[in-house]
Amino acid sequence: MSHDEEDALLAGALGKFVNVDGAMGRKIIPYAHDAFHVPESRQYDKQSAADRLKEIALSLTPNERAVLEGFVLLCSCGTLETTSFFEFLHWWALCGYTYQGCMDALISYKFKGGQSSFAIKFFKEALSTRKLSYAFNSPVQSISDEGDNVTLTTRNGQQYTGSRLVSTIPLNVLNTISFNPPLDSQRASAANIGHVNQCVKVHAEISNKDMRSWTGIAYPFNKLTYAIGDGTTRAGNTHIVCFGGFHNHLQPEEDINETKKAAQSMAPGNMDIKRLVFHNWSKDEFAKGAWFFSPPNLLSTSLDALRSRHGNVLFANSDWAVGWRSFIDGAIEEGTRAAFTVTEDLRGASTSRSRL
C-alpha cells in the first residue's frame, strides 16, 4: 500500500471507532480541556478499546481492524483491554477530531535537538535565577507535612524542608513513597492501580536510505509493532523509531539479539542495523512506565482526587493534567498550576503576617 492508501485506511477506521455521537466525538467531548463537561462522556470511561472494537466489529474490514488496533496501542502501549476508550476519545478531541490533527499533534514534529535539548533549556533557565538547588539520583523515601513545613527524606537519609512541596512524582511511582499524613484513599487507590503505558521505544540506525519516510506495522505477532522513519543521523544513516507495548512486552536490554530481531522483523531484509538505542522506562525506578495512559474507570473516578492538594503538598505531573495529559504540554500546564498556587499561598501568608 502507498502512504496515501494507508492514511485513508487508518482515517476511515478511526472515524468508525470515535464516531459515538454522529459528530465524530465533538458532541460528547466538546471541550478537550474539560473532557467530562458533558456528563455522558463518563460512560466511555467504563469501556475499554476492546469493548468499543466489539461494538463496531461488523463494520471493520480486517485491514482496518489491524491498523486501528495498531494505532490505538501505539497511543496507550497497554493492551486493548486495559486502554480506556474515554481517554482515547480525549486524545482525539485534543487533536481537533481529525486524523490529520492526530498526525499533526502526535507524530509530525519534533525538536531539532531532541527532547533533551528542550529539557536542558528549562533547567538552564531555572539555574540562571540562582534560586535553584538540586539533587539528582536521590530516590525519595517519605514526605511528611508537619503543618508549617514539609520535610522530604531520601532513601539515603538526606532531608529537605520547605513551606510547600511540589511533587512531580509520576502516578506509577507514587505508591513507593510514604506520606505522612497518608494520602486520601481515592488517590492512594489510583496510585495502586496506576496507568497502563509500558511503551518500549527502540531507536535503530540503519543504512538503508530509502526508509527515511517509511512507516511500518507488524501487528499483532511481533514484539515491536509500529515503526516510523525519523530522519537521517549525522553519520548518514536512517533513524527508525520502533514502538512496542505491554500487549507483547519486550525488555529490550535483556536479550539484545531478540530486540534486534524484533526491529528487523518490522521490515524484513531492509533493516541493516548499525546501532540500537533505548531506555527501559518500565524498569526505571523514577518512571515505572512511559507517558500516562489510563485503564478504564480510573479517570472518571480519580482525576479530581489526583489533582487535589494534600495540605502543603501540591501535585504537578502531566499524568493528571486536564488538557494535554501525558504530553510535555500537560507537564507545563501542571507546573504552572502548582507555581501559581504556591505563589498565591505564600503571598497570602506574608500578607497575613504583615497585618499582624
Place this chain on the structure above:
Amino acid sequence: MSHDEEDALLAGALGKFVNVDGAMGRKIIPYAHDAFHVPESRQYDKQSAADRLKEIALSLTPNERAVLEGFVLLCSCGTLETTSFFEFLHWWALCGYTYQGCMDALISYKFKGGQSSFAIKFFKEALSTRKLSYAFNSPVQSISDEGDNVTLTTRNGQQYTGSRLVSTIPLNVLNTISFNPPLDSQRASAANIGHVNQCVKVHAEISNKDMRSWTGIAYPFNKLTYAIGDGTTRAGNTHIVCFGGFHNHLQPEEDINETKKAAQSMAPGNMDIKRLVFHNWSKDEFAKGAWFFSPPNLLSTSLDALRSRHGNVLFANSDWAVGWRSFIDGAIEEGTRAAFTVTEDLRGASTSRSRL
C-alpha cells in the same frame, strides 16, 4: 438558507480561496508560527484579497463570492484591496487549514465574564506582586534611550525612567511618539503605513429570543455587514454583535439613528433594539484601529524590523507576534518574549557587575 447550508457554502468558497498549492495552503505555510518558512509564501503578500478573488472569480458562484468577501472582510475589517492575501493564509494556517478550525479558533468561544474579566485577572496578578506601579490615561510624548537608562515623557510632562522599556504601543499609534534615537527607517515606514483594521463592533440587545443563534450577512451595501447572535443578556434579551469595517465605514457615535438603522437592516423586522453598546476604536488615541490586519507588502518587508529591539527599548505587541498575531495569544507571545529578553539582559548585567 439553513445554518448547515451557509456553512457548506462558505466552507466551499474558502477552500477555493486558500487552495494555492493543491494542499489547502499546507504546503505554502506548513508552520503557522513560522509563516515565511517556505520562501514562496512571500509572493502571496504581494497579493491583496481582491487580487486573489480575481484569480478565482470564474470558479465562484455569486452566493459563494458574497459570503467569502463578507468573511474575509470580517477578518481584516479593511477593504479587499488593502487586505494582504498572505495574512489571510496565515490565519487559515493558524486555524488548522479548515473551515471548522476557523469557527473553533475565531468565533465559537468567549470568556464567560467577557474579555475585561480576563484582563482584570492579569492586572490583579501583577498588582499582587507588589512590584507594579501604574498610570492610566497618560498619552506618551517621547521615549529617549540614554544608553544606561530609558526615559519616557508623557504629554503632560510626567517622566518615568528605567534600565529597559517595554513598549506595547500598537503599530497604528507608534508614529505619534517621538523616539530618541529615532526608530530605524524600516520600522518607521511600517508605522507610517500602519495596519488596515478599522473594525466597527456594535453590540445590540434586542427582545427577539429566536435570534439567539442567528448569523446574518448584509454585504456590500450596509454599514454593518456581519452579525452573530451571542447569547442572552441578564435582562433576558438577545445579544447580537454586528461588525463593520473600513470598506463602508461607520463612526457609530456620530449619528445614533444611523447606527441603529445599520443594525436593524441586518435583519429587517427582527431587531427591536433595547440598547446599543460600542467603542470607537478607530478614534481611540491609544489604538487607532482594531486588531492588526496587514495590507499587502507590509509583513514580508517589515515583520523582522517590527520585532527587533531598539537599544534598551523592547517592542511587545500582538501586532508583530509570529504566531497568533492580532489575537490575545499573540500579546502573550510577545509579552513573554520581552520579559525573557529583559530578564536575560539584566541577569547578564548583574553577572558582569559581580565579576568586576
